[in-house]
Amino acid sequence: MEFGVVELSRLQFAMTAMYHFLFVPLTLGLSIIVAIMETVYVMTGRPIWRQMTKFWATLFGINFVLGVATGITMEFQFGMNWSYYSHYVGDIFGAPLAIEGLMAFFMEATFVGLMFFGWDKLSRVAHLIVTWLVAIGSNFSALWILIANGWMQNPVGAEFNPDTMRMEMTNFFEVVFNEVAQAKFVHTVSAGYVTASVFVLGVSAWYLLKGRHIELARRSIAIASAFGLASALSVVILGDESGYSASHTQRMKLAAIEGMWETHEAPASFTLVGIPDKEARETHYAVHIPYVMGLIGTRSLTQEIPGIEDLVAEADDRIRSGIIAYDALMTIREQRDATSADVRATFEDHSEDLGFAMLLKRYVEDPRDATEEQIAMAAEDTIPGVGPLFWAFRIMVGLGFSFIAVMVYFFYRASFKGMQFPRWALRAAVIIIPAPWIAAELGWFVAEFGRQPWTVDGVLPTALSASHLSITDLLITLAGFVIFYTVLFIVEMGLMIKYIKKGPYMDVEETDTWMERHSHRLRTHDGKGPFAAEPAE
Amino acid sequence: MILHELISFEILRVIWWLLLGVLLIGFALTDGFDMGVGALLPFVGKTDTERRVVINTIGPVWEGNQVWFILGGGAIFAAWPPLYAVSFSGFYLAMFLVLAALILRPVGFKYRSKREGARWRRNWDWALFVGGAVPALVFGVAVGNVLQGVPFHLTPDMLMPRYDGNAIMKLLLLLNPFALLAGVVSLSMLLMHGAAWLGLKTEGAIQARARKIGTTAGLVAAGGYALAGLWLALGIDGYQIVGEIVKDGPSNPLYSDVMRGGSWLSAYGDRPWIAIAPVMAFVGIAMAVRGLRVGREVSTLLWSKLGITGIISSVGLTMFPFILPSTVDPNSSLTVWDSSSSHLTLFIMLVCAVIFMPLILAYTSWVYKVLWGKVTEDDISKNANSY
Numbered sequence: 001m002e003f004g005v006v007e008l009s010r011l012q013f014a015m016t017a018m019y020h021f022l023f024v025p026l027t028l029g030l031s032i033i034v035a036i037m038e039t040v041y042v043m044t045g046r047p048i049w050r051q052m053t054k055f056w057a058t059l060f061g062i063n064f065v066l067g068v069a070t071g072i073t074m075e076f077q078f079g080m081n082w083s084y085y086s087h088y089v090g091d092i093f094g095a096p097l098a099i100e101g102l103m104a105f106f107m108e109a110t111f112v113g114l115m116f117f118g119w120d121k122l123s124r125v126a127h128l129i130v131t132w133l134v135a136i137g138s139n140f141s142a143l144w145i146l147i148a149n150g151w152m153q154n155p156v157g158a159e160f161n162p163d164t165m166r167m168e169m170t171n172f173f174e175v176v177f178n179e180v181a182q183a184k185f186v187h188t189v190s191a192g193y194v195t196a197s198v199f200v201l202g203v204s205a206w207y208l209l210k211g212r213h214i215e216l217a218r219r220s221i222a223i224a225s226a227f228g229l230a231s232a233l234s235v236v237i238l239g240d241e242s243g244y245s246a247s248h249t250q251r252m253k254l255a256a257i258e259g260m261w262e263t264h265e266a267p268a269s270f271t272l273v274g275i276p277d278k279e280a281r282e283t284h285y286a287v288h289i290p291y292v293m294g295l296i297g298t299r300s301l302t303q304e305i306p307g308i309e310d311l312v313a314e315a316d317d318r319i320r321s322g323i324i325a326y327d328a329l330m331t332i333r334e335q336r337d338a339t340s341a342d343v344r345a346t347f348e349d350h351s352e353d354l355g356f357a358m359l360l361k362r363y364v365e366d367p368r369d370a371t372e373e374q375i376a377m378a379a380e381d382t383i384p385g386v387g388p389l390f391w392a393f394r395i396m397v398g399l400g401f402s403f404i405a406v407m408v409y410f411f412y413r414a415s416f417k418g419m420q421f422p423r424w425a426l427r428a429a430v431i432i433i434p435a436p437w438i439a440a441e442l443g444w445f446v447a448e449f450g451r452q453p454w455t456v457d458g459v460l461p462t463a464l465s466a467s468h469l470s471i472t473d474l475l476i477t478l479a480g481f482v483i484f485y486t487v488l489f490i491v492e493m494g495l496m497i498k499y500i501k502k503g504p505y506m507d508v509e510e511t512d513t514w515m516e517r518h519s520h521r522l523r524t525h526d527g528k529g530p531f532a533a534e535p536a537e
Numbered sequence: 538m539i540l541h542e543l544i545s546f547e548i549l550r551v552i553w554w555l556l557l558g559v560l561l562i563g564f565a566l567t568d569g570f571d572m573g574v575g576a577l578l579p580f581v582g583k584t585d586t587e588r589r590v591v592i593n594t595i596g597p598v599w600e601g602n603q604v605w606f607i608l609g610g611g612a613i614f615a616a617w618p619p620l621y622a623v624s625f626s627g628f629y630l631a632m633f634l635v636l637a638a639l640i641l642r643p644v645g646f647k648y649r650s651k652r653e654g655a656r657w658r659r660n661w662d663w664a665l666f667v668g669g670a671v672p673a674l675v676f677g678v679a680v681g682n683v684l685q686g687v688p689f690h691l692t693p694d695m696l697m698p699r700y701d702g703n704a705i706m707k708l709l710l711l712l713n714p715f716a717l718l719a720g721v722v723s724l725s726m727l728l729m730h731g732a733a734w735l736g737l738k739t740e741g742a743i744q745a746r747a748r749k750i751g752t753t754a755g756l757v758a759a760g761g762y763a764l765a766g767l768w769l770a771l772g773i774d775g776y777q778i779v780g781e782i783v784k785d786g787p788s789n790p791l792y793s794d795v796m797r798g799g800s801w802l803s804a805y806g807d808r809p810w811i812a813i814a815p816v817m818a819f820v821g822i823a824m825a826v827r828g829l830r831v832g833r834e835v836s837t838l839l840w841s842k843l844g845i846t847g848i849i850s851s852v853g854l855t856m857f858p859f860i861l862p863s864t865v866d867p868n869s870s871l872t873v874w875d876s877s878s879s880h881l882t883l884f885i886m887l888v889c890a891v892i893f894m895p896l897i898l899a900y901t902s903w904v905y906k907v908l909w910g911k912v913t914e915d916d917i918s919k920n921a922n923s924y
Contacts, residue, residue: 058922061647062647062648062651065643065644065646065647065648066643066644068600068603068643069639069640069642069643069644070640071607072606072607072636072639072640073636073640075607075610075611075614076610076625076632076636078614078621078625079610079613079614079621079622079624079625079626079632080625080626080629080632080633081626083622083623083625083626083698084622084695084697084698086614086618086621086622086625087618087619087622087696087697087698090614090615090618090619090621090622090878091618091878091879091882092882093614094611094614094615094616094618094621094878094882095615095878095882095885095886097611097614097615098608098611098612098614098615098616098886098889099615099886099889100611101604101607101608101611101612102608102889102890102893102894102897103889103893105604105607105608106601106604106608106893106897107897107900109600109601109603109604110600110601110604110897110900110901110904111601111900111904112600112601113596113597113598113599113600113601113904113908114597114904114907114908116597116922117596117597117908117920117922117923118597118907119920119922120919120920121907121908122907161787161879163787163789163792164696164787164788164789164879165695165696165789166618166696168878168879168881168882169879169881169882169885170881172881172885330694333694467626467629467698468626468697468698468699468700469626469629469704470703470704472703472704472705473629473630473704476630476633476704477629477630477633480633480637484637484640488640488644491644491648492648495648495651495652498651498652499651505921506921506922
């Protein structure tokens, strides 16, 4: 493979995937928030809730469409840029993607049109059902995508078939109920709910600061802070679940996140901050919190968590075992049905390590010809970039906890302080709007960069997964995506800002009349009328 | 799991070959008119309001329609991984073009009328035109290349797909005369389909323009299709599996011997019943063209669907069991018998399809029923959500 093809393919995948995930979390969360608002509307019949539904749905729509558009790239990129990956694991990985289309995406995309165009064509309840189906479809989408991704992290329910030279599914239910996938799913959708909550909170706070759309903003904050609080707690708890599952499925990733070079006595301490140094095999200036890592990783005080050094030594052994598997595999491929049972048995014994022999393909055409030095280099390659992982993880977790604080505060003010928010808090709510996106992108970075050098952990190295393309191919598409996606991003942000500034523009008269008529019932705690237009104190 | 043994590997492969056809046809029948309407947009809508009417006929449905395409991609990945791996990377820059066009489309629909500026709207109108016309053309070009075979081979030790030629050459080779003819057939057939849709959903001047263009497009499609058939008979080699055909063996394309030679059309001698496909194609198009001329609405769209179904299924039936032949190493050619997923995966995917396809058809029909009727200028001004 031409040098640079793998690197450029990785860059392209990272870019397009992270770009796609700018839109996904908001879709996941906002679809539910809009559905909740519409539910309130259908239950109470108050037009303000319909106005809120339509307003947030407009922003949802602007965001949704780019999520869909950039999702097409994701569905096709595996085949375009990662053709050997597609061949090697398509038997397992393709299934959840296809089921996602059948079960979730079809539903979400078919009903989203009616969600916008069906207000006058459907009864209230029918429209509400349509809105919920869009929300449910979006979230089911996430489920199947994360089952696919979970399998890359923890490839269960599959085995290698020497005849077809690929992984094949042996147990569908193991793939679906993969503990990594399930933990990731709940963690990811919760992160989406937090993102949408912070977004709704921030936009509403901006309205309150400007003294506009007070009724819409207050009610939106009430919904966003309650929903956001539950979700922010869930993100952290289920993130912890991911950490626990990583401790026995992806030990190298965990050790790298921790900057834990050597195996320490149980229970391991958690390194709060420090500077990991790969050369020195040490994390400088580390500040430790005793016991915490052992508790997160193993939920016990006695179980050890292996350090990077030990895991490299283990990889070295597995590479040697993998070479035996590779040798047997080549014999089977030549002799096919005539292969002796002994060779087949040898292959069976070592096939779990076949992927480790493939790590050598970076250095030598035939892993059987590898020198001691090359084996050592390949073993060393199993260490992902410790520094970036260490820091990305800590920033993500820090942000995760800060969202809980924000949501607790706003939930408290909304529920017990009569919807009065100090100006500093409203300003803070506007400023933190981008924060959940940063956390979500860092989360994906930790998940995917932490899995390197593998596309499928322990099964297929990234270096082998790419398509047989030229640098020119990749530069053309890369340049295309950069230009194209940048323009789309500018257009999208422009429209988002325009429609946020514009505020609710549908059902305005009806809502105002209704508000006027019910103003005596809608007085807030401080006795001000609902049209108290002055900015909040 | 033993349950999957209930259906033999061979039958599952044929079923998934059929389902692949169903998905591609489903895509062409639904999203096909969206693409056709996109490509017709500058010609049938002369004023901004007219263009908004045109866009809003497909506004609420294109998103669901497009999923046929996404699902087609997903199903190829899941059921035919080698096909997904070889074709998507082999047609690399062409795929990128399609991708770019398909990304423009959703954004164009949603964003076009969100601002007032004439320039803003004109730019998005072009985006919608490109988003409809380019994929319609490229899909045909791709089919034209598949019929001629593609220069790829699989490495004997690792089964890695490899292609000949550099980036630009590969793209230019795709644009050969026969493939371009196939592209014209595909584009004109979808223009006809789009016109049939506009005939049903619009009235007055827009409808009249659409019917006029659709009539011509239908005639071009039928003529191009006949010409392509003739070309296949005279100028393009077919492929055959030589020796024993193992239908339930492992999915390794290199295990079978393939020979290039003879004609694809010999399939009509071996399986005369498949002639029904080209007959459907010609009858469907002829009736659709007639319908467009005399102004029938519902039946024209149905005839157009029949014609498209005939064209697409004739390609698949003619090539069976081949899916993607290789020009440089015929043994690497992908066929129904050697490029599927495993027995278990095909079975599980079939179960999912049996559960969800009827549901999809049911709710899609319901949505179309709710949206039944003409789209008028009045509707657009009344609904603030209109595109």
